[in-house]
Amino acid sequence: MTEHAWLIVVLPLVSWLLISAFGRRLKNEGDWLGVVTIGVTLVLSLVVLWEVAGGAATRVSVPWLVMGDWQLDMGYLIDPLAAVMLVVVTAISFLVHVYSMGYMHGDARYRRYFATLSFFTFSMLGLVVADNLILLFFFFELVGLASYLLIGHWYENLGPRLASLKAFIVTRIGDLAFLVGLAVLVLATGTTGIPELRELVEHHQVPATVLTLAAILVFGGAVGKSAQFPLHVWLPDAMEGPTPVSALIHAATMVAAGVYLVARSFFLFEPSATALSVVAVIGGITALLGATIGVLQTDMKRVMAYSTVSQLGYMMMALGVGSLVAGMFHLWTHAFFKALLFLAAGSVMHAMHTMEMHSMGGLYRKMPVTAWATIIGGLALAGVWPLAGFYSKEEILNAAFYSGVSGAGFAFWAGVISALLTAFYMTRAVILVFFGRPRDRHRYEHAHESPPVMTVPLAILMVLAVTAGWVNAPISHHWFGKLLGEAEVHLAPIVTVLAVGATLLGVAAGYAIYALRLVDRRAVINALRPVYTLVRNKYYFDELYNATVLRGSLRLAEWAAWFDQRVIDWLVNAVGYVAVKLSEAAGKFDLSVVDGLVNGAAAVTVGAGRRLRTIQTGFVQTYILTFFAALVVGLVVFQLWRL
Amino acid sequence: MPTLPIVGEVDTAVLVAQLIFLLPELILAVTGTVIVAISPLLRGRERPLVFVAATGVLAAFAGLGPSVGGAGEVLARMLVLDGTSTFFRPVFMLGALIVIGLSPDYLARRQVPAGEFYALVLFATVGIMLMASTHELLMLYLGLELASISGYVLAGMLRSDARSQEASIKLFLIGAMGSAVLLFGLSLVYGITGSTNLVEIGHALTGGAAATFRPALLAATMFLVAGFGFKMAAVPFHMYVPDAYEGAPTPVAAFLSVGLEGAAFAAAIRVFVTGLGIIQPNWAAVFAVLALATMTLGNVTALLQQNVKRMMAYSSIAQAGYILVGLAVATDRGISAMLYYVLAYTVMNLGAWAALIYLSHNGQSEELADFAGLGRRAPLVAWALTFCFLSLIGIPPTAGFFGKFLLFSAAVDAGLFWLAVAMAVNSVISLGYYWNVVRAMFMEEPATEEPLKASPVFGLGFTLAVLGTLLIGLGAAPFFRLVSAAVVTLP
Amino acid sequence: MIPLSWVLVSAALLFGLGLYGALARTNAVRILIAIELMLNAVNLNLVGFSRYLSPHDVTGQVFALFVITVAAAEAAVGLAIILMIVRQRDVSDVDRINLLKW
Amino acid sequence: MTGLQIAFLALSAVMLFAAWKVVTSDIIVHAALWMVLSFVAVAGIFLTLHAEFLFAVQLLVYAGAITALVIFAIMLSDIRELRGEGEPAGAGLGRRVRRLVSRRLGLAPAAVAVGFAAVMYSVYRATPWPGLPPGDPAPSTLAIGRELFGTYVVPFELASIVLLVAMVGAIVLTLREGGREKEEKRP
Numbered sequence A: 001m002t003e004h005a006w007l008i009v010v011l012p013l014v015s016w017l018l019i020s021a022f023g024r025r026l027k028n029e030g031d032w033l034g035v036v037t038i039g040v041t042l043v044l045s046l047v048v049l050w051e052v053a054g055g056a057a058t059r060v061s062v063p064w065l066v067m068g069d070w071q072l073d074m075g076y077l078i079d080p081l082a083a084v085m086l087v088v089v090t091a092i093s094f095l096v097h098v099y100s101m102g103y104m105h106g107d108a109r110y111r112r113y114f115a116t117l118s119f120f121t122f123s124m125l126g127l128v129v130a131d132n133l134i135l136l137f138f139f140f141e142l143v144g145l146a147s148y149l150l151i152g153h154w155y156e157n158l159g160p161r162l163a164s165l166k167a168f169i170v171t172r173i174g175d176l177a178f179l180v181g182l183a184v185l186v187l188a189t190g191t192t193g194i195p196e197l198r199e200l201v202e203h204h205q206v207p208a209t210v211l212t213l214a215a216i217l218v219f220g221g222a223v224g225k226s227a228q229f230p231l232h233v234w235l236p237d238a239m240e241g242p243t244p245v246s247a248l249i250h251a252a253t254m255v256a257a258g259v260y261l262v263a264r265s266f267f268l269f270e271p272s273a274t275a276l277s278v279v280a281v282i283g284g285i286t287a288l289l290g291a292t293i294g295v296l297q298t299d300m301k302r303v304m305a306y307s308t309v310s311q312l313g314y315m316m317m318a319l320g321v322g323s324l325v326a327g328m329f330h331l332w333t334h335a336f337f338k339a340l341l342f343l344a345a346g347s348v349m350h351a352m353h354t355m356e357m358h359s360m361g362g363l364y365r366k367m368p369v370t371a372w373a374t375i376i377g378g379l380a381l382a383g384v385w386p387l388a389g390f391y392s393k394e395e396i397l398n399a400a401f402y403s404g405v406s407g408a409g410f411a412f413w414a415g416v417i418s419a420l421l422t423a424f425y426m427t428r429a430v431i432l433v434f435f436g437r438p439r440d441r442h443r444y445e446h447a448h449e450s451p452p453v454m455t456v457p458l459a460i461l462m463v464l465a466v467t468a469g470w471v472n473a474p475i476s477h478h479w480f481g482k483l484l485g486e487a488e489v490h491l492a493p494i495v496t497v498l499a500v501g502a503t504l505l506g507v508a509a510g511y512a513i514y515a516l517r518l519v520d521r522r523a524v525i526n527a528l529r530p531v532y533t534l535v536r537n538k539y540y541f542d543e544l545y546n547a548t549v550l551r552g553s554l555r556l557a558e559w560a561a562w563f564d565q566r567v568i569d570w571l572v573n574a575v576g577y578v579a580v581k582l583s584e585a586a587g588k589f590d591l592s593v594v595d596g597l598v599n600g601a602a603a604v605t606v607g608a609g610r611r612l613r614t615i616q617t618g619f620v621q622t623y624i625l626t627f628f629a630a631l632v633v634g635l636v637v638f639q640l641w642r643l
Numbered sequence B: 001m002p003t004l005p006i007v008g009e010v011d012t013a014v015l016v017a018q019l020i021f022l023l024p025e026l027i028l029a030v031t032g033t034v035i036v037a038i039s040p041l042l043r044g045r046e047r048p049l050v051f052v053a054a055t056g057v058l059a060a061f062a063g064l065g066p067s068v069g070g071a072g073e074v075l076a077r078m079l080v081l082d083g084t085s086t087f088f089r090p091v092f093m094l095g096a097l098i099v100i101g102l103s104p105d106y107l108a109r110r111q112v113p114a115g116e117f118y119a120l121v122l123f124a125t126v127g128i129m130l131m132a133s134t135h136e137l138l139m140l141y142l143g144l145e146l147a148s149i150s151g152y153v154l155a156g157m158l159r160s161d162a163r164s165q166e167a168s169i170k171l172f173l174i175g176a177m178g179s180a181v182l183l184f185g186l187s188l189v190y191g192i193t194g195s196t197n198l199v200e201i202g203h204a205l206t207g208g209a210a211a212t213f214r215p216a217l218l219a220a221t222m223f224l225v226a227g228f229g230f231k232m233a234a235v236p237f238h239m240y241v242p243d244a245y246e247g248a249p250t251p252v253a254a255f256l257s258v259g260l261e262g263a264a265f266a267a268a269i270r271v272f273v274t275g276l277g278i279i280q281p282n283w284a285a286v287f288a289v290l291a292l293a294t295m296t297l298g299n300v301t302a303l304l305q306q307n308v309k310r311m312m313a314y315s316s317i318a319q320a321g322y323i324l325v326g327l328a329v330a331t332d333r334g335i336s337a338m339l340y341y342v343l344a345y346t347v348m349n350l351g352a353w354a355a356l357i358y359l360s361h362n363g364q365s366e367e368l369a370d371f372a373g374l375g376r377r378a379p380l381v382a383w384a385l386t387f388c389f390l391s392l393i394g395i396p397p398t399a400g401f402f403g404k405f406l407l408f409s410a411a412v413d414a415g416l417f418w419l420a421v422a423m424a425v426n427s428v429i430s431l432g433y434y435w436n437v438v439r440a441m442f443m444e445e446p447a448t449e450e451p452l453k454a455s456p457v458f459g460l461g462f463t464l465a466v467l468g469t470l471l472i473g474l475g476a477a478p479f480f481r482l483v484s485a486a487v488v489t490l491p
Numbered sequence C: 001m002i003p004l005s006w007v008l009v010s011a012a013l014l015f016g017l018g019l020y021g022a023l024a025r026t027n028a029v030r031i032l033i034a035i036e037l038m039l040n041a042v043n044l045n046l047v048g049f050s051r052y053l054s055p056h057d058v059t060g061q062v063f064a065l066f067v068i069t070v071a072a073a074e075a076a077v078g079l080a081i082i083l084m085i086v087r088q089r090d091v092s093d094v095d096r097i098n099l100l101k102w
Numbered sequence D: 001m002t003g004l005q006i007a008f009l010a011l012s013a014v015m016l017f018a019a020w021k022v023v024t025s026d027i028i029v030h031a032a033l034w035m036v037l038s039f040v041a042v043a044g045i046f047l048t049l050h051a052e053f054l055f056a057v058q059l060l061v062y063a064g065a066i067t068a069l070v071i072f073a074i075m076l077s078d079i080r081e082l083r084g085e086g087e088p089a090g091a092g093l094g095r096r097v098r099r100l101v102s103r104r105l106g107l108a109p110a111a112v113a114v115g116f117a118a119v120m121y122s123v124y125r126a127t128p129w130p131g132l133p134p135g136d137p138a139p140s141t142l143a144i145g146r147e148l149f150g151t152y153v154v155p156f157e158l159a160s161i162v163l164l165v166a167m168v169g170a171i172v173l174t175l176r177e178g179g180r181e182k183e184e185k186r187p
Helices: A006-025 A027-053 A080-103 A110-129 A133-151 A158-189 A194-202 A208-225 A234-240 A243-251 A254-264 A273-295 A300-320 A324-352 A368-382 A388-402 A408-434 A441-446 A452-472 A479-483 A493-515 A521-527 A529-536 A538-585 A591-606 A620-642 B012-042 B049-063 B083-102 B104-110 B114-132 B137-155 B162-193 B198-212 B214-232 B240-247 B250-275 B277-302 B308-329 B332-361 B379-393 B399-413 B417-443 B456-474 B476-485 C004-024 C028-053 C059-089 D003-024 D028-048 D052-076 D092-101 D107-126 D140-149 D153-174 D180-185
Strands: A058-067 A070-078 B072-074 B079-081
Touching: A006 A027, A006 A110, A027 A080, A027 A110, A027 A479, A058 B476, A070 A080, A070 A110, A070 A133, A080 A110, A080 A243, A080 A254, A080 A324, A080 A452, A080 A479, A110 A133, A110 A243, A110 A254, A133 A158, A133 A194, A133 A208, A133 A234, A133 A243, A133 A254, A133 B399, A158 A194, A158 A208, A158 A234, A158 A254, A158 B399, A158 B417, A208 A254, A208 A273, A234 A243, A234 A300, A243 A254, A243 A300, A243 A324, A254 A300, A254 A324, A273 A300, A273 A408, A273 A529, A273 A538, A300 A324, A300 A388, A300 A408, A324 A368, A324 A388, A324 A452, A324 A479, A368 A388, A368 A408, A368 A452, A368 A493, A388 A408, A388 A452, A388 A493, A408 A493, A452 A479, A493 A521, A521 A529, A529 A538, A620 B162, A620 B214, A620 B277, A620 C004, A620 D107, B012 B049, B012 B079, B012 B083, B012 B114, B012 D153, B049 B083, B049 B114, B079 B083, B083 B114, B083 B250, B083 B332, B083 B456, B083 B476, B104 B114, B104 B250, B104 B332, B104 B456, B114 B137, B114 B250, B114 D153, B137 B162, B137 B250, B137 C059, B137 D153, B162 B198, B162 B214, B162 B240, B162 C004, B162 C028, B162 C059, B198 B214, B198 B250, B198 B277, B214 B250, B214 B277, B214 B308, B214 D107, B240 B250, B240 B308, B250 B277, B250 B308, B250 B332, B277 B308, B277 B417, B308 B332, B308 B399, B308 B417, B332 B379, B332 B399, B332 B456, B332 B476, B379 B399, B379 B417, B379 B456, B399 B417, B399 B456, B456 B476, C004 C028, C004 D003, C004 D028, C004 D107, C028 C059, C028 D003, C028 D028, C028 D052, C059 D052, C059 D140, C059 D153, D003 D028, D028 D052, D052 D140, D140 D153
Parallel strands: none
Antiparallel strands: A058 A070, B072 B079
16 A cells, blocks of 8 residues: 555545535535545555554655756655654544534535645645655645635634634745745755655765754744744634634644654754754743643633644654654644544534633533543643553653753753643633533523534544553553654653643642632732733734734835835925925915825825825836936946946 | 948848748738728627637747747848747747737727727737847847837727826836837947847857957946836836836736736847856846845835735736846756746736736726625636736745746755845735735625626636646646756856 | 047937936927937947948948837827827826826 | 048037937927937938938938927927926026926936936946948948848838837827717617
């Protein structure tokens, strides 16, 4: 099967095309087509993983675009890393597809939704198997595009519209860094094939500085896609999309793409201590940032979103401290329990039509399956033994503990504190939503458990959230780690103690505050007022970006307009204007009044604030003047150059 | 009567035999003349002329047959058959064909004299094709003027529309001035080298003239940069572009933005690379600066536009900035990337303009508000426009992505790293204003639900543009081979 | 004999005057006239070079001939455009033709 | 200084003076007439450069046809300009100063034009131009004729298309409203 792995990528593409083209005429608008296709790819992916675990690996590469001495290949590379990722993507995507049949039932653009879902999966799978970085970039962009379409699925509302654009633009900023990194690599090595690059790096054919630069720039791409500090701002807003999409984005596709990118090009990072430190520190900051903000969110999905930011920080941190296995392992476990959490949240949303936790409560009695799903997912996320999160978190903390990379110490403590916070906010969320007394009677009365098409995927994910970690535990002889090429595992007891302690402390604190109400919430908030305000406002990142980037580009545009209008016109008019003013001060009417009226009318038509956006004067002569002024300046410069 | 030494005596028989290489242009010109002749007889029933015009272009495609594979200068050195001309002539004809297909509904609605419109488009196409396939400065100039004068008239064809009139006169006054500047440069080049043939000019310059006449040569180069910069819509020679495109009839703006700009790039490649190759560092540096200024100003200013037609004008300025990167790099890869981009630009830009034409012939203006809800009223057009925008932004797997990518890597390869980064940054900026339109189309409520109409001919033209954008992107390989073969190398 | 530089300098001056005229006057017909002056300057260049390159070379003169032809065509179109505008808007000052801006 | 040089300088002076008057005269008809003088002087310079054929063409096309066109257009267009009302009026020196600095006749155009001339002058100064080649110039008319219908026959034909376009353009743009349009609407 491994040598036919291209099928895994092509099938969703076909499904996308078919649903787009013929969905209207198919039964149920073709949703089953997507589900069946992804189901088949899941089976194929499992077969591939099985074969790869047995030692199979393949790389196929064919010349695609040839131009002179330059050539771009198209090919796929199936190794353990790709095989693992294939399974994660197809499994989550399959479950999301099934779940969506219930969740999106009756949606106005049902067909488009399923088509785009297939497209999203296709892009992500292409990214996973791509054998060269340019092809990878290609799919990287497509993933961004697909997520833009899905986040903005309900584009009638302002929220999804803005959120989708934000996601698209912010991640594209990261892509920009990736692209430049690619350019650096091509310039230095002349190749973009992943195995070729690895070969070159391993034989020290690439200068260290170039490698560091390229690694950091490539990491820039991951920062955008994987919502790392400081480009994390798009992910929480991406909640505006349909919840199954959020599950897909948060668990297996969009954000995983960044982590996977770093894992895929890990050979670039490994030799460079600087690059690793950058990754570790950014990852640590992101983990802390996400966890702290998550504590104060009152919207259930937003809690999940910030927890994703935080967990992505963990993964990056793991990679940064030099452990590919720990990072990928956390990606693997996280995919299952985060998908579970999101789908459970979607189920709550389905019942309550709100995500505000302060209007929930007591839902356990109404929706036991959903409640159990959230509890198990939360415990797995918090890292409670023997659930999935426990193993991967322990692995990461151990890696950080033993790592020699500078910044690993920071990463370690960031990880421990985040573990505590994670346990706390998950406990808080579970209690607020499912226990205690219902706070909104009306909504509570109408709540009901979701249909089987939604609860069955939940059940499957519950099992996976419990067991996914076992693949890299003593029980399986660390099968996962060995598959990805880890020699042996060190486990320091002190780390385990710290991790478990932090988790328990978090759970206990949450239970004490929200269930037993031993401590008054208000008192804590009042005691920590400045910190509370800061965190509650998400550290003011959005405001910061608004003030700098957005305002800045507007300024630039205004400046360009101002320059065009003012400076050039001024050149023409400077002296004349004064003369006109003087002569007409005594005249019958003031030209400037007329001008003002005309301009005023124009300003009204194009709306206030457009006044400064007047780009060109409209006078032919100023155009001619610019033309010739530029010509003369050019002539002078050229003649000076000659001298 | 004394026997006089005649320079460049030519054999008439050979000349006549070689006219076959001029077949496409001849067919186009004859078609144009026929249309002019018969359109008064039709008395308002001018719609069928679109088929005459389209047939003419298709016949001209067929007329390329004898030229394919031909190499060298023919017709007393007036026409050159090489990779570049083999590449550009069909590209320009494709552009003309699409424009002709997009026009009839618009012309009928706005009461533009259709016969003259088609004829002038065909004549202008002859001009731009000749610009791209000659080594002779005189031919270059005549081709340019043929295209430009047709353009002035075309821009003013909505005779009673004040904005069209204004576009026409601005285009004319500044265009004539641009031609004068270009001519001044050409006259200096002729004076320095004693020839008007670009190959000869190249030889003369490498043979020592470049060193002897360096001051005058540099001045001439600057004149040529300004003259071509004007036709390419390069900042700061661009200022007429937004006004002219906004005011001109929409199909004309579409034609000018791809035809004239493309031809200016084609001719510039020949003049600078073949003719002035020896002072490549000088002009390449200027083009690098122009490229940066052009793409940045075009994109930033486009952000502020409320009128989509005007926005498209700034967008074409920005796109010209990307194409200029090829000249700034001036390596084989740079030039071939540039050729590929011109091809991609032709189809994707026409696809985007097509949507504007569509709105316009349905009686709407081109304000952003008119795009509201287009996704519901005309889903196919809206999606096609979105696709073309993705290509203009440079999202894979569109033609625009590969074009930008090639230019980008050529710039990196030549060490112009800053320019490559500027390109990438600019492509992010451009996202903003294209997205504005997409948002309006899909996410805003339409004023009316009334569906919009288009004739099958329009549909064909539109399909051609959009399919082209897709095919040139997805099936890029053969086009890559084409542009690799078409490269003019530096001496 | 007339030094070539004399020809070139007077051509450049003529071009400069045309340039000044195009920039400084607002009447469209005048701008057109100014452009004609510039084209004449180009022709002076061409004819001058033609004379000084070789006694038998007439390329420059042929070129100038074509420039004159095209200039006539251009003038005809330009005047037609101006006429069209004057008829409907009663202006020929380009600084009153500025609907299109920004 | 030879007679030819004197003739050249004189013609050149006339040409530039006339051009100056073209730019500065207040009445547009005067400007057109000065333009004729400038064109005639250019024709004279062609003669001093042994370009007899171009001399004739210059007189016929420029001084004749184009001038007629321009004057025709002026007559059809702006009546106010004929009386000199199009430009800011005034008196004596004050008027001149005012005009130089008025809205459009600003300093910037002058600066650009003078800058242009200055740069070109320095360029020409710095370039070692060749002297007159040996040998008497041949009568150019025959040579031009041969070239035109030999080497340059393709451009010659192309020029005819340019003229055709100009003709079509001029007609289509100036056709009176209500001419064709009305006809079209007639049942």
